[in-house]
Amino acid sequence: MTNQLIENKSLEKVLEVVKEKEIDRVFLVACGGSSALMYSSKYILDRDSTTMTTEVYSSNEFIYRNPATLNKNSLVILCSHLGKTPETTEAAKFAKSKGALTVSFTYIDDSPLAKESDLVIGYEYGPGIDPAESRNILIIQLTLGLLKVKESSKKYDKLVASLPNLKAVCDKAIEYYAQDALDFADKYKDEKMIYTMASGSNYGVAYTFAICILMEMQWINSHAIHAGEFFHGPFEILDKDTPFILLLGLDETRYMEERALKFTKEYGEKLIILDAKDLDFKGIDKEIRGEIASVVLLYVLRAFSRKLADVRNHPLEKRRYMFKVPY
Numbered sequence: 001m002t003n004q005l006i007e008n009k010s011l012e013k014v015l016e017v018v019k020e021k022e023i024d025r026v027f028l029v030a031c032g033g034s035s036a037l038m039y040s041s042k043y044i045l046d047r048d049s050t051t052m053t054t055e056v057y058s059s060n061e062f063i064y065r066n067p068a069t070l071n072k073n074s075l076v077i078l079c080s081h082l083g084k085t086p087e088t089t090e091a092a093k094f095a096k097s098k099g100a101l102t103v104s105f106t107y108i109d110d111s112p113l114a115k116e117s118d119l120v121i122g123y124e125y126g127p128g129i130d131p132a133e134s135r136n137i138l139i140i141q142l143t144l145g146l147l148k149v150k151e152s153s154k155k156y157d158k159l160v161a162s163l164p165n166l167k168a169v170c171d172k173a174i175e176y177y178a179q180d181a182l183d184f185a186d187k188y189k190d191e192k193m194i195y196t197m198a199s200g201s202n203y204g205v206a207y208t209f210a211i212c213i214l215m216e217m218q219w220i221n222s223h224a225i226h227a228g229e230f231f232h233g234p235f236e237i238l239d240k241d242t243p244f245i246l247l248l249g250l251d252e253t254r255y256m257e258e259r260a261l262k263f264t265k266e267y268g269e270k271l272i273i274l275d276a277k278d279l280d281f282k283g284i285d286k287e288i289r290g291e292i293a294s295v296v297l298l299y300v301l302r303a304f305s306r307k308l309a310d311v312r313n314h315p316l317e318k319r320r321y322m323f324k325v326p327y
Contacts, residue, residue, distance in 0.1 A: 010121045011142060014103050017119060018075065019149040021101060025069050026054045026146070027076045029062045029091045033212040034079040034105075037136055039204030040294045041077070041143040043251070048147055048155075059087035063094045072099035077142070079104065079135065081125075083111020092116040103142070105135050131170045132163040136295050144291070158285040159292075165283025166292070170299045173279045177300050184272055185307035194220055194243045195234075197260055199227035200253030201294045208298065209245065213305045217316045227256040235263060243270040247297055250276045251290035274300055 026045060028038035038056050045054040052075075057065070059078070070076075076095040080088040083106035092102045093116050104117035107125045114120045121142065124133040131137060140159070147153035174181075188194060194214055198206035207224040214222035225234045227246075238244070244264055248257045264271055276293040284292050309316045321327065 008121070008138070008141075010119070011138065011145065014119050014121060014142065015145045015149050017101070018146060021075075022073050023075045023101075023146075023150065024052055025071075025074045026052050027062065027067070027070065027074060027095070027100070028054065028056045029059050029076055029088065029095070030079040031059050031085050031087055032216075033208050034081060034085070034088070034135075035059075036204040036208040036212070037079060037139055038077070039207065040201040040291065041139055043201040043203075044140070044143050044291060045147070047252070048153060049151060051151060052146075057091075059085065059091040062091050063087075070095065070098045070100055074098070074100035075146075076100045076102045077105075077139070078102060078113065078117065079106070079139065080111070080113045081107050081135075083108045083113035085113070089113045089116050105139060107135075130167045131295060131299055132166040134295075136298060137163070137166065137292075140291055140295070144288075155288050155291070158288050162284045162288060162292070166295070169279070169281055169284060169292075170296055173296050173300050174303045176279060177274065177303070180272065181300075181304045181307045184304055185311040188243055188270070188272075189308065189311045191243050192221055194222050194245065195225055195237070196222065196245045196247070197225040197227055197230060197257075197264075198247035198249065199256040200249060200251040201291060202247045202249040202251070202257070202297060205294050205298045205301065206245070206247055209301045209305070213301070213308075213316075216322070217305065217318070218308060218312065218314055219320070227260040228253070230260045230263070235260075238264060238268050240267075240269040242268060243272070244268060245272040245274070245301075248273070248275040248277065249290065249297065250293040272304075 042054045042056050078088050089112045095102050102117045103119045104113050105121050106113050123135045123138050144156040144159050148156035196206040196210045210222040210224040214220040281289050
């Protein structure tokens with residue numbers, strides 16, 4: 001299936017359209033876990049683009065804030081797994097009313113979001129799917145493709161060449177942390193609060209684990225802390241009884257994560273440390289490992305979440321309110 005990703009016709013079509021369109025602003029719009037996936041793309045575009053500025057918005061706020069810079073020269077990238085998130089569908093309508101080009105990621109081809117978008121990129125979903133075919137990597141692929149067609153970046157081709165090796169990298173990473181996942185589930189199953197911390201392209205991963213896994217799927221209080229903000233308030237909560245999950249990536253902001261790690265090791269004891277430097281990225285071009293690290297760490301955390309759910313006898317699919325009551 002990886003070859004299908006490399007030759008993804010819908011993604012290629014988007015890049016063809018984007019290449020011919022003047023774009024000076026990119027809006028990344030979604031809710032929840034779909035929104036968290038956008039943080040890596042914002043990081044990439046902020047760092048690498050000299051012609052486009054980028055913002056991440058929660059779907060409803062995108063509409064109500066009504067950015068003055070949203071216009072015919074804007075690209076709005078949206079995401080909703082089932083394509084049924086009403087706020088994101090309305091955001092697509094709103095963006096089109098302003099003349100913007102809308103591109104949506106959704107698992108369901110004929111979903112409401114797909115029908116309201118100019119262009120749609122579908123993706124595979126389910127057990128055993130190659131990470132290279134997931135929306136996580138497809139969003140990054142579109143981002144690097146955008147930089148290729150607009151600014152001649154070489155990273156897109158390096159990513160495509162690396163994709164056939166991504167599954168092996170993720171599998172080895174999960175195996176490397178297998179015992180840690182079991183220990184985490186056993187030691188922290190009764191915790192009432194678990195913090196997650198990261199920076200740069202990894203921040204969205206920490207945010208995903210905090211709000212989608214711990215809060216939504218396990219009903220455990222959590223908060224995602226940016227490593228750069230840790231010393232400006234949040235570090236006062238740290239003690240020997242407060243659990244922290246720290247992510248260390250491979251991008252330019254790693255220093256902030258290392259600084260936070262040094263402090264938490266000195267004053268805390270309940271620490272789970274996931275460091276991309278400890279993993280084997282063989283087959284992934286060195287110039288894009290910073291971008292890929294966030295995808296790999298997310299897959300590792302998903303393995304952690306499955307172990308936690310098993311030990312707590314709390315299935316990841318269990319909900320109190322979502323899809324069950326009016327909201």
